[in-house]
């Protein structure tokens with residue numbers, strides 16, 4: 001079954017995972033071109049968003065731009081993090097209305113997603129993100145508050161648990177569903193594991209067995225074989241892809257063709273360079289040349305990773321200040 005959330009129905013359930021500093025508009029657009037059917041914003045601090053709006057000072061609005069949704073981004077969820085139900089509810093109301101300082105929403109969000117998986121100490125140390133998995137009471141209060149505040153579907157992104165001794169994803173997911181969550185995405189690792197070793201898809205299966213709402217599996221999908229493996233073990237309703245798409249947005253095309261039983265033709269070097277160049281163009285158009293080129297550096301380095309001659313090109317990309325320079329370096333790899 002493909003993922004269904006609210007009025008939204010996805011054909012294959014292929015979703016781009018939220019990644020702070022990575023999944024901005026330019027990258028989301030590239031992934032959509034390749035077959036991503038659903039995207040999630042970078043995480044947005046509920047408290048920061050609310051305070052910014054109260055300040056009425058557009059120059060201070062750093063969180064709001066993360067919530068901008070562009071035309072063509074139908075099926076884009078906005079992700080909030082925080083630990084205070086009231087702030088989370090107020091932030092969700094702002095996002096639902098789509099009008100806030102310094103950001104223009106050309107489409108309304110498909111859902112409000114709540115981050116209960118972020119492992120970084122700055123977030124978890126504040127009782128936010130993955131720390132909420134140790135406080136199901138508060139987590140459920142947040143979900144209830146946000147569900148009461150908006151008419152959008154409210155989804156929750158979790159991990160397997162805090163550590164190997166406290167794997168509570170199935171009970172926790174049931175509690176979030178009882179509190180009104182419309183879907184659960186599970187990154188099948190504990191907070192302690194951060195990003196390694198490999199995800200345990202059996203925990204996704206246990207979550208799927210525990211709830212009646214859609215379950216989206218996440219963790220380590222880098223090929224059609226990985227997706228099949230997750231599907232077979234877990235029976236999940238959707239697939240969320242993060243790092244596998246970095247420098248390889250074609251992964252979405254590969255997964256689409258596999259799910260449709262068609263043969264996948266990988267991109268030629270020329271096609272790879274053309275897509276990288278389009279990504280750079282979108283970044284520069286969106287953020288201006290100074291910031292756009294700086295932010296393009298990591299993406300361009302990912303595109304050329306493991307290509308012949310990439311070490312020298314990577315070093316040059318990391319120094320490039322102008323889009324023209326970057327394009328020349330990419331073209332140089334073809335010659």
Ligand SMILES: Cc1cc2nc3c(=O)[nH]c(=O)nc-3n(C[C@H](O)[C@H](O)[C@H](O)COP(=O)(O)O)c2cc1C
Pocket residue numbers: 017018019020021022041042043079115117118157187218219220221240241242243244
């Ligand atoms: C650079 C980076 C930033 C991330 N930022 C977020 C975030 O803002 N919100 C979130 O829920 N997960 C975030 N994640 C976790 C991913 O959404 C995903 O759960 C994780 O990378 C596992 O999936 P993957 O193996 O397909 O990458 C981030 C991951 C990375 C690598």
